[in-house]
Amino acid sequence: MSDTQTLIENRPPSVAHLFLERVAATPDAEAYRYPVPAASGTGPDEWKSLSWAGTAHRVDAIAAGLIDLGLNPEDRVALASSTRIEWILADLGIMCAGAATTTVYPQTNAEESAYILADSESRVLIAEDAAQLAKAREKRAELPELRHVVVFDSEGVTKEESDPEGWVLTLAELELRGAALLEQNPDLVKERVGAIAADQLATLIYTSGTTGKPKGVRLPHDNWSYMAKAIVATGLLGPDDVQYLWLPLAHVFGKVLTSAHIDLGHVTAVDGRVDKIIENLPVVQPTYMAAVPRIFEKVYNGVAAKARAGGGAKYKIFQWAADVAREYAKASQDNFRRTGTASVPFGLGAKHKVADALVYSKLREAFGGRLRAAVSGSAALAPDIGYFFAGAGIHILEGYGLTESSAASFVNPGEAYRTGTVGKPLPGTEVRIADDGEILLRGPGIMEGYHGLPEKTAEVLESDGWFHTGDIGELSVDGYLRITDRKKDxxxxxxxxxxxxxxxxxxxxxxxxxxxxxxxxxxxxxxxxxxxxxxxxxxxxxxxxxxxxxxxxxxxxxxxxxxxxxxxxxxxxxxxxxxxxxxxxxxxxxxxxxxxxxxxxxxxxxxxxxxxxxxxxxxxxxxxxxxxx
Structure with missing residues (x-):
C-alpha cells in the first residue's frame, strides 16, 4: 500500500478529530488572520491573529453553548452569514458538538431561507446580523423546530416581546453559557467529538437550483475527513502556506478549503468582502488562494481597460505582452508534457523577459507578490484567460467537483498543470465517461443522498456508488479531464x-x-x-x-x-x-x-x-x- 493510500484509508472519522489533533500538535502556531475595522473608523483595517489554542478556546465554548441549548448529535444548526472568522468558529463548534451545519447564503430571501430551515428541521439558527434575524422573525410561524437564534453582530438586534424566552442571544452570550458548562464538565466537548461516527451527518448544503426548490445534499463527516487527507495527498499545499479565503463558506468550494487547512495547520486569512480583495492581497501576501473564474475575468478586464485608458501605445504593449504570455504558457506546458521540463525557445524566452518587466511583474505584485498557485473552480475558466495568467507567472490550477461530491473531485497537479483541463482525480476518487459523454464519479467524497428525497437520490446515485454529474467531458490517455458542458445545457x-x-x-x-x-x-x-x-x-x-x-x-x-x-x-x-x-x-x-x-x-x-x-x-x-x- 502506498503512503498516499495509507494516509487516506487511515483517516479519522471526522474533521473534528483532525481539529483536536491539530490543536494538540501546534497550539501556539498561527491558525487564522482576520480584519478588524480601524478604531478611528477611517483608514485600513487592522489584521488580528488567532492561534490554534485560541481557536480551540472559542470553539469549545461555542460547542458547549450549543449543547447547553439542548442540541443532540446530528441536530441541525443553520448558519446564515458571509465569510468571516466567526463563520469558521461556529461551524467548528457545531461539528465538535456532534451536530450538523445547514449552510444558508446571506443573500437568500426570507421565503427560501425559511424553506431551508424548515426542510432541514434546523433547531438553531446562527445569524450574522439583524437582517438575517429579521428573515427568521418574519417566517417564525413556519419554523416550529427553530428554538433559538444566535447572532454574531449585536448592533440593531432587539429582543421583542413576542419572542419566546431565550429565543435570541448573541454569540458572546452563547460562549458564556458554554464556558460555564465546561467549568462543570471540562471534557464535555472531547467526549462529543470522540462519539462522532464517520457516517454521521456533518453538513447539509442546499443546491441553488435554477428551477424548483433547492435540494439538501447530505454530506457525512467522512466526506470532509477524506477531502482533507486527499487534498494533502496532492502535495499542492504545505504547512508554510498562507491561504487567502474569501469564497462563500455556504458554498461547498469554500467549505472544503477549511478542512485541508485544519489538517495541514498553515495560516488562513479570512475575509469574505469581495470589494476588499484587491486591497487585501498586498496586505495578506498569500501563497495560495482559490477563486471562481469571474474574479480572474474581472482582473484581466481591469488590466486591459487600464492599459487602453493609458493610450494607444500602452494598449499595444499590453496586447503584445498578453499574446507573449499565452504563447509562452502553451509552449512551456507542451514541453513539460513531452520532456518534464518547462523550457521554451530562446527567442520566446527573451520576449517574455521584456514583457515580464513591463506588465507581468506589476500583475504579480497586485496579487501580493508571493502567490504560488491559485485554484479556480465552480465554473469553466476561458483557456485564453488561463494561458494569459499562466504566462504572467500566476498559475491557475483549475479543479472540478460538485456539492454532491464535497467540492474537490479533480484538480490540476502543480507544475504539470494543463490549462483548459480540470486536472486529475483526487487520490481515492474514481471516474468514468458514460456512452453519452456524461462524467460519472465514485469515491469517499460522494454524498449520502438528497435530504428526504430518495427518488431524486436514485436518479443520480447508482446502487454501486457511481454518481451521475450531469456534466459532459473527455478524459485524456494520461487521465486529465476536460469539461465540455453541462449535459442539460x-x-x-x-x-x-x-x-x-x-x-x-x-x-x-x-x-x-x-x-x-x-x-x-x-x-x-x-x-x-x-x-x-x-x-x-x-x-x-x-x-x-x-x-x-x-x-x-x-x-x-x-x-x-x-x-x-x-x-x-x-x-x-x-x-x-x-x-x-x-x-x-x-x-x-x-x-x-x-x-x-x-x-x-x-x-x-x-x-x-x-x-x-x-x-x-x-x-x-x-x-x-x-x-x-
Whole structure:
C-alpha cells in the first residue's frame, strides 16, 4: 500500500478529530488572520491573529453553548452569514458538538431561507446580523423546530416581546453559557467529538437550483475527513502556506478549503468582502488562494481597460505582452508534457523577459507578490484567460467537483498543470465517461443522498456508488479531464448541430475586455444569438473617452457607439468559430446580471432559464422575421 493510500484509508472519522489533533500538535502556531475595522473608523483595517489554542478556546465554548441549548448529535444548526472568522468558529463548534451545519447564503430571501430551515428541521439558527434575524422573525410561524437564534453582530438586534424566552442571544452570550458548562464538565466537548461516527451527518448544503426548490445534499463527516487527507495527498499545499479565503463558506468550494487547512495547520486569512480583495492581497501576501473564474475575468478586464485608458501605445504593449504570455504558457506546458521540463525557445524566452518587466511583474505584485498557485473552480475558466495568467507567472490550477461530491473531485497537479483541463482525480476518487459523454464519479467524497428525497437520490446515485454529474467531458490517455458542458445545457440547433454554449461564452470573455456575463442562445433555432452584460467600471471608463461621460450604465449600453464596439468583438469571436457556432445577433442588457435578481448563483454561475425568461422579449426580437418554425 502506498503512503498516499495509507494516509487516506487511515483517516479519522471526522474533521473534528483532525481539529483536536491539530490543536494538540501546534497550539501556539498561527491558525487564522482576520480584519478588524480601524478604531478611528477611517483608514485600513487592522489584521488580528488567532492561534490554534485560541481557536480551540472559542470553539469549545461555542460547542458547549450549543449543547447547553439542548442540541443532540446530528441536530441541525443553520448558519446564515458571509465569510468571516466567526463563520469558521461556529461551524467548528457545531461539528465538535456532534451536530450538523445547514449552510444558508446571506443573500437568500426570507421565503427560501425559511424553506431551508424548515426542510432541514434546523433547531438553531446562527445569524450574522439583524437582517438575517429579521428573515427568521418574519417566517417564525413556519419554523416550529427553530428554538433559538444566535447572532454574531449585536448592533440593531432587539429582543421583542413576542419572542419566546431565550429565543435570541448573541454569540458572546452563547460562549458564556458554554464556558460555564465546561467549568462543570471540562471534557464535555472531547467526549462529543470522540462519539462522532464517520457516517454521521456533518453538513447539509442546499443546491441553488435554477428551477424548483433547492435540494439538501447530505454530506457525512467522512466526506470532509477524506477531502482533507486527499487534498494533502496532492502535495499542492504545505504547512508554510498562507491561504487567502474569501469564497462563500455556504458554498461547498469554500467549505472544503477549511478542512485541508485544519489538517495541514498553515495560516488562513479570512475575509469574505469581495470589494476588499484587491486591497487585501498586498496586505495578506498569500501563497495560495482559490477563486471562481469571474474574479480572474474581472482582473484581466481591469488590466486591459487600464492599459487602453493609458493610450494607444500602452494598449499595444499590453496586447503584445498578453499574446507573449499565452504563447509562452502553451509552449512551456507542451514541453513539460513531452520532456518534464518547462523550457521554451530562446527567442520566446527573451520576449517574455521584456514583457515580464513591463506588465507581468506589476500583475504579480497586485496579487501580493508571493502567490504560488491559485485554484479556480465552480465554473469553466476561458483557456485564453488561463494561458494569459499562466504566462504572467500566476498559475491557475483549475479543479472540478460538485456539492454532491464535497467540492474537490479533480484538480490540476502543480507544475504539470494543463490549462483548459480540470486536472486529475483526487487520490481515492474514481471516474468514468458514460456512452453519452456524461462524467460519472465514485469515491469517499460522494454524498449520502438528497435530504428526504430518495427518488431524486436514485436518479443520480447508482446502487454501486457511481454518481451521475450531469456534466459532459473527455478524459485524456494520461487521465486529465476536460469539461465540455453541462449535459442539460447543450444546444441543438434546428439544423441538428450540437453547440456547447459555455465554450463559445468562454472564448468571448477572452476576446472582449468589457464583458461581464454572456448567455448564448440557440436551442431549436436556426442560428445562435447572445445576451451580453458589460463590466460596469470598465465600460464606464471607456465611455468617458468616447463622448458618453456622465451617462448611466444603461444609457451607455444603449448607445450606438457601444453596440458598435461590442459588435467588433463579436466579429472577432466569430472568426474563430465553426459556422453553426457563430453569433448572428446580440443584445446588450440594461444592467449586469446578479445574485440579487436570481440570475446568478451565489458562486456566480449563470442561471440560464432565469435569464432567458427575464429577457425573453430580447431573444424573440433577435429571431423576429427569421425563417424559423
Amino acid at each position: 447543450l444546444i441543438k440547433t434546428s439544423g441538428g448541430k450540437y453547440i456547447a454554449p459555455a465554450e463559445v461564452e468562454g472564448q468571448f470573455k477572452a476576446v472582449c475586455p468589457y464583458v461581464s456575463n454572456i448567455l448564448v442562445h440557440g436551442a431549436d433555432r436556426n442560428f445562435c444569438t447572445a445576451l451580453i452584460s458589460l463590466d460596469e467600471p470598465a465600460i464606464l471608463d471607456w465611455a468617458k473617452e468616447n463622448g458618453l461621460e456622465g451617462k448611466s450604465y444603461a444609457e451607455v449600453c444603449a448607445a450606438p457607439v457601444t453596440v458598435e464596439l461590442i459588435e467588433g468583438y463579436v466579429k472577432e469571436l466569430n472568426e474563430g468559430l465553426q459556422r453553426w457556432q457563430t453569433l448572428k445577433k446580440f443584445r446588450l442588457l440594461p444592467r449586469d446580471l446578479d445574485v440579487e435578481h436570481g440570475e446568478l448563483t451565489p458562486s456566480l454561475k449563470l442561471k440560464r432559464p432565469v435569464v432567458e425568461r427575464e429577457y425573453k422579449h430580447l431573444i424573440e426580437e433577435m429571431y423576429a422575421g427569421s425563417r424559423e418554425a
